[in-house]
Amino acid sequence: MSELFLNRYKLISLADYPQYIDTCAAWHFTAWGVKSDQRTLKKDIKKFQVSTEKNKVPFTVIFMDTVKNVPVAMGSVWDKDSDYWSTISPWITGIFVHEDYRNQGLAHEIMKVLEKELIRMNIQNIYLTASAAINFYKKLNYTEVETRDAPETPTGKQTLFKKELL
Numbered sequence: 673m674s675e676l677f678l679n680r681y682k683l684i685s686l687a688d689y690p691q692y693i694d695t696c697a698a699w700h701f702t703a704w705g706v707k708s709d710q711r712t713l714k715k716d717i718k719k720f721q722v723s724t725e726k727n728k729v730p731f732t733v734i735f736m737d738t739v740k741n742v743p744v745a746m747g748s749v750w751d752k753d754s755d756y757w758s759t760i761s762p763w764i765t766g767i768f769v770h771e772d773y774r775n776q777g778l779a780h781e782i783m784k785v786l787e788k789e790l791i792r793m794n795i796q797n798i799y800l801t802a803s804a805a806i807n808f809y810k811k812l813n814y815t816e817v818e819t820r821d822a823p824e825t826p827t828g829k830q831t832l833f834k835k836e837l838l
């Protein structure tokens with residue numbers, strides 16, 4: 673990551689900045705909730721209210737734009753993220769970058785930060801699901817495990833990915 677980039681963006685933990693819980697939940701609901709009957713903004717707020725651990729799951733990290741002093745990207749690790757694949761854990765989830773800040777490498781950086789944190793916690797395997805951004809995760813060396821029909825997703829399909837971290 674370039675020095676310019678590092679100077680502009682600061683990584684923070686939602687644990688230290690609970691004032692951003694509503695922003696994270698709104699991003700999450702907009703990206704994944706609006707098409708689902710099961711999800712409400714209120715439920716997403718509750719998920720982020722508990723996604724505020726430090727040094728253990730569930731946690732959330734955020735990139736701040738230090739010039740505008742606003743949150744611009746997020747990523748989380750949760751114990752549970754799928755009713756379909758309900759027996760595996762933990763999950764990288766909620767990788768989201770504000771539209772104005774996309775294609776600058778922020779999502780890649782968030783993934784790197786989350787993986788580093790998981791390795792520090794001695795977590796061996798990490799899972800995630802994707803519908804549209806399949807190649808994004810393949811490039812980060814995630815392996816496709818299974819794909820299912822998922823009408824609630826933008827593509828109608830959802831793929832389970834796994835990565836061995838240790």
Ligand SMILES: CC(C)(COP(=O)(O)OP(=O)(O)OC[C@H]1O[C@@H](n2cnc3c(N)ncnc32)[C@H](O)[C@@H]1OP(=O)(O)O)[C@@H](O)C(=O)NCCC(=O)NCCS
Nearest residue numbers: 703767768769774775776777778779780802803804805808
């Ligand atoms: C997907 C997303 C997180 C990427 O964020 P970003 O900061 O722009 O990503 P980066 O700059 O680190 O990486 C960009 C790469 O991702 C790819 N990408 C971005 N969105 C994609 C999508 N919907 N489908 C496939 N690839 C995508 C870009 O083509 C680019 O590829 P390249 O590295 O070969 O050039 C962002 O577009 C987003 O928040 N989208 C809405 C939420 C979402 O779909 N999250 C993913 C969960 S499945």
